[in-house]
Amino acid sequence: MPTLQRSELEAFPLLENIPTAQLEWLCEHVEIDELKSGDFLFEKGNPVDHMILILEGEFEVYFQNGNNKKTFGTFKKHDITGLLPYSRAKTATASGVALTPSKIAKLPRDKMTSLITGNHELTEVLVHEMNNRIRNTTHMEVQNEKLIALGKLSAGLAHELNNPASAIVRSASLLQQHLTSLPADFKKVIKIKTDDKVIDEINDFMFQKLSQKPSNLSILERSELEDELYDWFSECSLDDKYDLIPLLVDYQFDTDDLLRVKDLLREEDFNPVLKWIIQNMTTQKTVDEIREASDRIETLIKSVKSYSYMDRNLDFQLLDIHEGIQNTLNVLNHKLIKVGHEVTTNFSNDVPKIKGLPGELNQIWTNLIDNAIDALPDEGGLLNITTEKTNNFVSVYVTDNGHGIPEDIVNRIFEPFYTTKEMGQGTGLGLDIVLKIVKQHKGEIKVNSEPGETTFEVCLPIK
The missing domain is CATH 2.60.120.10 (Jelly Rolls)
Structure with a gap:
């Protein structure tokens, strides 16, 4: 040998x-x-x-x-x-x-x-090497966990931002096409013979309608109104009359509204005026869609800034945990709406602001909510987040109706590197990080699980 x-x-x-x-x-x-x-x-x-x-x-x-x-x-x-x-x-x-x-x-x-x-010196060197190995391995896995989480958030935000951005591009294109048709219709409008009183009345009526946001009619209500307008327009001489009906339905124009406008005008003036009204409605709706998409982008950016606490003091500070939870839901919204999960929040008005590290607390909500979403069934997923004040503590409950945590592993889920997820989807450090942050805030975390209902309770001191 x-x-x-x-x-x-x-x-x-x-x-x-x-x-x-x-x-x-x-x-x-x-x-x-x-x-x-x-x-x-x-x-x-x-x-x-x-x-x-x-x-x-x-x-x-x-x-x-x-x-x-x-x-x-x-x-x-x-x-x-x-x-x-x-x-x-x-x-x-x-x-x-x-x-x-x-x-x-x-x-x-x-x-x-x-x-x-x-062999004292040899043992000392080897123990020091073991400590370095543990430290390096843990650091590497923590970084890996952060990269996995960042990848999920980045993919979700890209998806969330892409939808309103695409809506803006689409609406702007439609608006541009719409504006090119205005000159031809304008010739017909300026030939109308009527007095200022009629014009003012039509204007007031039209802007009254436009000031109301398009209502979400039920399928039955929308169908009935469409049938009513189709019947009314069947004797109308407009070339694109049936193309106008969906927009009229959006603003809930019915036959009484159309007759009201028609009675104010000469027969030959009604069609140009109706087209002019609908063109204003088209412009208004397109602008509203652009504004709504822009507001969505602004909300997402604010949520991300608030979620990450960019440009803010990173020390312990008074904070509203509801704001952090809601920002986390906004950031993870893509995972929720993709398969139609239902989310309910029951935020107690009695919950005061607490002293905490906002960025770290957001890691708690992210890990718990993300894990809950992953555990939800393919259909009928329910996620509930409840808060309450109990004596000198604030409790946050994150409950899902997923498959539950098996009894034989429920006591291991907070162990570092323990994970039940597929390769690349987690390192087993998510709940370990949650536990460390909760302890850092002098709080407690508990879990109660059975098939169809799993609840994580985070209890944090107010002071």
């Missing part, structure tokens, strides 16, 4: 200041192993029972979930991995495979006690 030379250990940067006697102890107790390309250094789920020193070669470390593979990093010559002193790792959470022919030294678990008791 090949043996390890002390000079090979002295080449490890991590071990360069370790006393000679301790390096010789390590040489005596390790096992040497040679691996071919494609051989496993360790496999997910297998016991972690050796400290591994990489003498030659390179290894890829990755997660495997079904057919999905996600590379996590690499181990190279002079890296130390596997079991380290005081580590509580029992099984591997990832797999490591040799990319090149490699050579490793392995210290078995049963030698770890002797390592700790008889």
Whole structure:
């Protein structure tokens, strides 16, 4: 069996200041192993029972979930991995495979006690390396979690902004086409012979109608009004008379309204005046659509700025949790409306402002609401958010009617890196981050779950 030379250990940067006697102890107790390309250094789920020193070669470390593979990093010559002193790792959470022919030294678990008791400097260096590994891994996964969340929010915002932006472009194009038809109709309007009193009366009536927002008629009501107008227009001489009906229905023009205008005019003047009224309605409706789309974009931008607390103090401050929850719902709205989920909010008027970190609290609402949306059934999804004041605390309840959390894992959901989601959809740090933020605010979080009803309760102190 090949043996390890002390000079090979002295080449490890991590071990360069370790006393000679301790390096010789390590040489005596390790096992040497040679691996071919494609051989496993360790496999997910297998016991972690050796400290591994990489003498030659390179290894890829990755997660495997079904057919999905996600590379996590690499181990190279002079890296130390596997079991380290005081580590509580029992099984591997990832797999490591040799990319090149490699050579490793392995210290078995049963030698770890002797390592700790008889080799102080070596143990100290290895424990420090373990702490660095944990810190780096956690930082990497937190960053990954943030990138996943940012990707979701970015995709949603792009979708949300695209709809009103497209509506503005479409409405502006229609308005441009509409304005090109005005000169021909204007010739007919200026030939009308009537007095100022009639013109004022028609103007007042028209702007009264335009000042009212188009009503949302039921399908039956709209159909009945359309039939009434079709019958009335059947004897009208307008060339595009039936094209005008949908717009008249939008503003709830009925036959009485049309007769009212007609009775004020000569027979030959009615058609030009009606077209002029409808052109004003078309312009008004198009402008309203542009304004509504612009307002939607403005609301989204305000929600994002408020959600992220751009240009604001990031220290603890008095804040309205309802504002944060509503901004989060605005940001996640694309996920809710895509499949028609129903959302209800029951915000208590008794809830006061609380001291908190607004950006961090928004992370709580984002994680809880996003998880709840993911758990909702394909049809009939219900999400309810309720707030209430209880003594010196504010409680927020996020409830969904999804499949629930199995009893055997409900106690594990706040563990770091524990996730039931598919590869790339989460790292298992969402609820861990939520728990840390809640504790940072001296609060508590509880979960109660059964099939068809899962509730997360966040309890935060008012002061």
